Amino acid sequence: MRSTASSAGDLLLVGGIVLHPDGDLDAPRVEDILVRDGKIVALGAEAAGKADRAALRTVDLSDKLVVPGFINAHYHSHDVLLRGSFEGLPLDVWSLYSSPQQYSRRSNREVYLRTIAGALECLMAGITTVQDMVTVVDSDREHCEAIVDAYAASGIRAAVGLQIADRAPADASYGWRENLPAEALARLSVAPDVSPAQALVAELLAQGDSSRLDWVLAPSAPQRCSEDFLRWVAELSRTHGAQVFTHVYEAKLQALQAREHYGQDGGSYIRHLERVGLLNERLTIAHGVWIGDSEIAAMGAAGANVAVNPTSNLKLRNGIAPMRTYLDHGVGVAIGCDNCSGNDAQNIFESMKLFALFTNLQADAGTTGSAREAFRAATLGGAKALGKSATLGALRPGMTADITILDLNDPAFAPRNNLLNQLVYGAGPRAIHSVIVGGETVVEGGRPVHTGLATLAKEIEEAAGIVRADLAAVSQRNGELARQCLHIHRQGEARPFEFDRFDLLGRSGSK
Numbered sequence: 001m002r003s004t005a006s007s008a009g010d011l012l013l014v015g016g017i018v019l020h021p022d023g024d025l026d027a028p029r030v031e032d033i034l035v036r037d038g039k040i041v042a043l044g045a046e047a048a049g050k051a052d053r054a055a056l057r058t059v060d061l062s063d064k065l066v067v068p069g070f071i072n073a074h075y076h077s078h079d080v081l082l083r084g085s086f087e088g089l090p091l092d093v094w095s096l097y098s099s100p101q102q103y104s105r106r107s108n109r110e111v112y113l114r115t116i117a118g119a120l121e122c123l124m125a126g127i128t129t130v131q132d133m134v135t136v137v138d139s140d141r142e143h144c145e146a147i148v149d150a151y152a153a154s155g156i157r158a159a160v161g162l163q164i165a166d167r168a169p170a171d172a173s174y175g176w177r178e179n180l181p182a183e184a185l186a187r188l189s190v191a192p193d194v195s196p197a198q199a200l201v202a203e204l205l206a207q208g209d210s211s212r213l214d215w216v217l218a219p220s221a222p223q224r225c226s227e228d229f230l231r232w233v234a235e236l237s238r239t240h241g242a243q244v245f246t247h248v249y250e251a252k253l254q255a256l257q258a259r260e261h262y263g264q265d266g267g268s269y270i271r272h273l274e275r276v277g278l279l280n281e282r283l284t285i286a287h288g289v290w291i292g293d294s295e296i297a298a299m300g301a302a303g304a305n306v307a308v309n310p311t312s313n314l315k316l317r318n319g320i321a322p323m324r325t326y327l328d329h330g331v332g333v334a335i336g337c338d339n340c341s342g343n344d345a346q347n348i349f350e351s352m353k354l355f356a357l358f359t360n361l362q363a364d365a366g367t368t369g370s371a372r373e374a375f376r377a378a379t380l381g382g383a384k385a386l387g388k389s390a391t392l393g394a395l396r397p398g399m400t401a402d403i404t405i406l407d408l409n410d411p412a413f414a415p416r417n418n419l420l421n422q423l424v425y426g427a428g429p430r431a432i433h434s435v436i437v438g439g440e441t442v443v444e445g446g447r448p449v450h451t452g453l454a455t456l457a458k459e460i461e462e463a464a465g466i467v468r469a470d471l472a473a474v475s476q477r478n479g480e481l482a483r484q485c486l487h488i489h490r491q492g493e494a495r496p497f498e499f500d501r502f503d504l505l506g507r508s509g510s511k
Contacts, residue, residue: 009055011035011439012047016061016405017419021068021379022394025372025420033066035401038439042397063409064433065419067375068395069128069157069402070348071382073307074245074286074336076163077147078135080114081460081467082341090317090489091251092173096478098341100135103470108146110463115150117460120448121346122156125429126404128437129157129382129392130346131307131336133218133245133286136162139196144204151213155442155450157402159386161218161245162201165225166194172224174253174260175488184481194229205240212438214243214386221247222269223257227276234277243387244278245307248285251318252501253492255290270295279304284385286336289313289321289501296322296329305332305385308377310354311345312338319501323355324362327373334381335374349428352378356424361504371424403436 011034018031032047033040042050078100086094096102115132122130132151136143139162151158170177170188177185204215219225219233237244248269249255259267265275270291273279281303288296288306299306308321326333335355337346356374360367383393391400406413406423410431413422435443442449453460 009057010041010052011401012051012056012058013061013066013403013405014048014058016064016066017408018043018066018395019375019419019423020395021372021376022396025375026418028065028419031066033395033401033403035403035436035439038401040395040397040399040401043395061405063407065406065408065413065423066395067126067404067406067423068379068393069404069435069437070126070378071334071386071393072122072127072130072337072346072348073284073334073382073385074309074338075118075122075130075132075346076134076339077115077118077132079339079341080118081110081464082471083344085341085468085471087315088317090486090493092253092489093482093486094316094342096482096485097471097474098339100137102474102478103137103467105137105140106143107463108142109459110466111143111146112150113456113460113463115147116154116451117453117456118340118346119151119154119156119158120451120453123154123435123437123443123448124432124446125347125349126406126432126435127156127346127348128402128404128435129159129386129388131159131161131216131245131284131382131386133161133163136197139200141200144200148210148213152210153451154448155212155437155440157212157392157437159214159216159243161216162197162204163218163220164194164197164201164229165192165220166229167191167224167226172221173485174257174492176485179488180481180484184484187481198232202236205236205242216243216245216386219244219246221250221254222272223254223261230273230276230278237278237282241282241387243282243284243385245284245286245385246273246278248273248288249290250287250313251316252290252497253489255497256492256495268292268295270298274298274302281305281332282387284332284334286338287313287318287321288326289319290497291322292499293322293325293329296325296331299326300329300331303332305334305381307334307336307382307385308355309336309338309343309351310358311347311351312343314354315344316342320358320504321501322362323359323373327359332381332384333373333377334385335377347429348378349424352424358504371421374424375420401436401439404432405434405436406431407433 034047265271284305352374356370360370380393412426
């Protein structure tokens with residue numbers, strides 16, 4: 001399937017077993033798929049009959065499993081080169097070492113390298129679309145160009161949002177203003193000027209989207225953004241129909257912050273987002289761990305979405321999201337892999353498995369369907385979060401031809417007892433055979449077609465060496481502050497709360 005471009009005639013995929021997230025997952029069938037001009041034209045018996053024989057390429061997918069391309073609904077490309085650097089740190093302390101604002105300006109080439117490295121990792125895991133909530137310090141336009149160029153070179157589909165916060169860190173983090181010494185507060189009490197970022201975001205949205213890159217809105221989190229800024233985001237979202245992605249209730253201390261500082265909204269970030277005009281079908285909250293049942297119900301009623309990140313939430317000690325409760329209330333549920341320094345892999349299989357396992361624990365014994373919900377979240381749910389339900393997340397006529405193909409000779413599928421269960425609970429990136437984005441083959445034989453990691457490996461390692469040296473300087477500068485913040489974190493973590501998201505069952509929350 002090498003260099004299968006969407007403009008080079010019809011592509012007929014024959015003999016593969018197709019697993020439809022919106023179909024019969026218990027009895028998947030062999031179906032042919034006809035692709036033309038980057039879209040699926042026909043499936044099944046009629047696919048061959050509709051093919052243009054004058055310019056037809058036929059690919060045999062015997063012993064292959066065909067699924068919609070997976071969607072990574074929450075990710076940050078800015079810390080790819082910090083992969084593997086941290087362990088045991090809670091979210092607020094980890095950010096003192098991983099946040100791009102802690103570092104000097106990066107070279108344009110480094111930004112390109114980290115972006116394409118993450119994109120290729122996604123593709124090699126069968127991810128065809130990624131939502132990148134990227135921090136671009138000082139609204140650097142050259143960095144934005146490097147990001148766009150890297151995604152274009154990789155072949156992946158991307159929904160990119162510039163992550164912005166306009167409140168001072170001391171006011172956005174639980175207990176910092178009240179407990180840090182004056183010297184530390186002096187560093188953390190300056191609110192950033194986001195007017196250049198607002199101008200850049202408005203300009204990017206006005207330019208519109210390219211064939212594989214969409215611009216979305218990414219206010220960092222309710223507690224990190226002023227009410228005026230969030231209202232500006234809401235207005236821009238309405239004007240352009242743009243999706244909005246933001247972090248909400250990632251950690252317990254954020255829930256404590258909401259209860260203590262958002263009394264006007266009943267101590268609720270969700271009600272706060274509702275009041276500023278953001279709680280609607282275009283909103284996706286990332287994480288949503290320390291959220292109450294009534295807030296989840298409000299999200300479901302509004303048609304909003306959550307992108308759960310089970311792996312990073314464990315690594316950063318955040319707890320376990322109430323996944324079953326989201327499903328029960330009709331919230332759109334998607335799956336993300338999050339940061340490369342807080343997960344540390346863009347492995348959608350790992351995230352699907354954890355999603356299914358936790359969803360299973362949050363249901364009564366004997367309840368089935370967790371694997372189905374995980375598969376749907378990684379496909380249909382991601383498409384809904386991106387506002388792309390009409391084109392992505394399923395394999396149907398008229399849909400975009402974003403297709404992931406797995407090798408059924410992989411040990412995870414031997415013997416072939418239940419392909420859905422084996423996909424979710426047993427498979428991994430090793431099983432990826434090929435990946436198609438917009439009708440174009442971008443991964444073949446498990447390796448990227450256009451640009452290989454091996455080609456970039458030396459340059460990436462050289463760039464990472466610079467990052468490691470800078471991390472050492474950041475660690476020295478922030479070491480004492482990190483110790484102080486860790487003490488505040490431990491105090492907050494020990495405080496009682498109305499529900500416990502460290503409880504593996506995580507079945508209910510009262511707020």
